[in-house]
Each structure stands twice: as structure tokens, then as C-alpha cells.
Amino acid sequence: MEDILSYEVVHVEESDELVGIGKKLMEQAGLRPRDALHIASAAADKADYFITCDDKVRNKKVKIVEVLGYGLNVMTPVEYIKKRGGG
Numbered sequence: 001m002e003d004i005l006s007y008e009v010v011h012v013e014e015s016d017e018l019v020g021i022g023k024k025l026m027e028q029a030g031l032r033p034r035d036a037l038h039i040a041s042a043a044a045d046k047a048d049y050f051i052t053c054d055d056k057v058r059n060k061k062v063k064i065v066e067v068l069g070y071g072l073n074v075m076t077p078v079e080y081i082k083k084r085g086g087g
């Protein structure tokens with residue numbers, strides 16, 4: 001399995017656009033403010049994966065993808081490892 005620690009880390013600056021995406025996620029996907037901003041930050045750089053153990057977030061993945069307009073993969077760490085061939 002590839003080394004997860006070698007993945008790129010991107011710092012995302014707060015912006016009106018980022019806050020706007022977060023608000024849409026709160027209103028349309030029913031996310032809590034902290035979760036909405038976290039996912040908006042991932043989406044700002046078009047992340048492929050959003051890894052979480054929070055079932056409340058995972059259960060809203062279809063709505064999250066609808067709001068974002070692209071296929072962000074929302075999954076648990078175990079699902080991610082299995083998908084990437086490590087389990």
C-alpha cells in the first residue's frame with residue numbers, strides 16, 4: 001500500500017467562497033457548522049477523499065456530493081484502506 005504520509009497537505013485560506021460553500025452544506029445537506037466548513041475546505045482544493053468516523057457526516061454523503069457538484073468520496077478510514085488495497 002502506498003504511504004499515506006506522503007500525501008500532499010494543502011493549507012486552505014478562509015474566503016467568502018469557502019464560507020459560502022460551508023453555508024450551502026449546512027442548509028442543503030444538514031451539516032453542523034464545523035463539519036460543513038471542514039468539508040468545504042476539502043472541496044476547495046477538489047480533494048478526492050474525505051475520511052471521517054462520524055456517521056452523521058457519512059450518512060449525508062449523497063447530499064454532500066449534490067451540493068458540491070463533484071464526487072467527493074466520504075468514507076471511514078477502514079473503507080479507505082480497503083479501497084486503496086490495504087485490507
